[in-house]
Amino acid sequence: MRWSQLFIPTHRETPHEADVVSHQLLLRAGYIRQLAAGLYSYLYLARRSLLKIEQVIREEMDAIGAQEMFLPELHPAKVWQKSGRWDAIGHDMFRLQDRWGHDLCLGMTEEEVMTSIATGELRSYKQLPQLWYQIQAKFRDEPRPKSGLIRARRFTMKDSYSFDLDAAGLDVSYKKHHAAYCRIFDRCGLKYITVEAHSGEMGGSQSHEFAAPSDAGEDVIVLCKGCGYAANLEMARSTPRPPTQPDSAEDLPPEEFHTPGKKTIAEVAAFDGSPETSHIKSLVIVADQKPYLVLLRGDHSLNEAKLGSAIAATKVRPAHPEEIREWFGADAGSLGPVGVKELTILTDEALRNRRDLICGANRDHYHLRHVTPGRDFETSFADLRDVAEGDACAQCGKPLTLRKCIEVGHIFKLDRRYSESMGLSVLDPNGKEVTPIMGSYGIGLERILATSVEQNHDDAGMVLPASIAPFEAIITPVNLKNDAQRQASESLYEDCRSQGIDVIYDNRGERAGVKFSDADLIGIPYRFTIGKKISEGIVELKDRSTRQSTDVRLEEAAMRLAEELAKAVDPSAST
């Protein structure tokens, strides 16, 4: 491609609406333009990158025997009603009606459609397993789209679905996907970790997330440098730091004391000189319409996903102030478990075997001291808290660290949730009707691009790996008006093309500095610079990531780069 004919609208200045690096650079480098909140047009460069990412994914999915399909993005309500998600999902789904008043939605994911195809067609265990996938647009009416391509309302997902006869089969399909995903992210040059994750609304028994470390991420991953333990914050377990001050051995009854205007744990702790670890934090939570009193150590915070799992609730929310007033006769800030009868009390494990603690008295401006779980109130225990930086690893005892990550892929064992609700069954070898077991597996294509930019950039712009960069190389003549330089550029351009190198020729009449800056900004991994040394038959080959430049002979230049690319591209080619 010749740059002079292309539309690559680069900007010198950072657009004001973007504040994460990938968003800024994708806009500045002319990859994308915003149409509305969470909706982006992919211009030429982004399109090329995304097609390359798509092709990597396609190759690896095909390699595990998955079959690509193409499904409608517009779904009739009835398939979602059948699975029960039409009502379960709420505002995240884009809904519309056709001219007859029939309800439709834009697809957020394809469990329902894929399963409905299977329901019509799969009849025998002999047809299993099946691995089906598609690479298509997904629509989610996010409460808050943000960070450019990282959380958009329309994005591209590769989603695949496995149908197996039994759990052992699902295990095989799941492992195949896990391995394929590792190859995909390796080939795309991402740094990532795989962690156990929370299944959320997808349901199912097991899930793993592919988490790419980045400050622009919204996921928090807990890591142990000692033993390699890694888990999503929603699943992670730890041994909390011991209380700052040991509990009193005395056996005193609860005693009310006046705490005028002190509401937060920090305020009460400062007021009476006790450490926060000797306090009970009381949170009122409504889970599936049922109220709970949730107790945590004063310095800990609640993880709502863990709570949801502990009580098998799907919808968890903090109680409204009026509800709290009605149930406790006091406001948040003076709440506690003593005397509470109507609400189920759940207590975090960190408070097990603790005694002589401080909590609210259910009377405004009063707290209780000498409170002991089990003696002064009935409760059950569960792991409900967020792991905190510096907690000890539950496996090896070393301190844990927290890392923000972008979720680039997620695989789920769905079990029979969808096959059952959608009425999928086949005959087993004994002629008995059985319900196949399913898995679902997703990768966000734009997130791979955005994450790559997040992980690979410098002050000049993006530094993309050759596998996903819009071009593998760029030819930059320093001065186009110089005949020798121009002719050499033309001939190198032809050489590169005959070597199969995806190359762009910057034949614009710009000054060298402009062309260098643009090439750096858009992140092309290799640059041929054709300048004065062409009189000796020499061109420079510069590596964008190392910024190292080597002199090569013009005649050998394309071949040299082709060899270099063959080394870098596709480390998994042998498998």
Added chain:
RNA sequence: CGGGGCGUGGCGCAGCCUGGUAGCGCACCUGCUUUGGGAGCAGGGGGCCGCAGGUUCAAAUCCUGCCGCCCCGACCA
């Protein structure tokens, strides 16, 4: 949905407080010079100042309402 910020040529911004000719840098067009890291000089084009009402002789500027975008939180497969 709660809190905050911002809407002025394509991009980045000033002007608004204290009402009176819409301005700067970059980009763009023409010409000349220049050509190894975002050139110089000269000339030029481009604006519903987010939208709608109101106040006023007069509104980018003051008032009211709405819309859009961004950030924090809530929320989120």
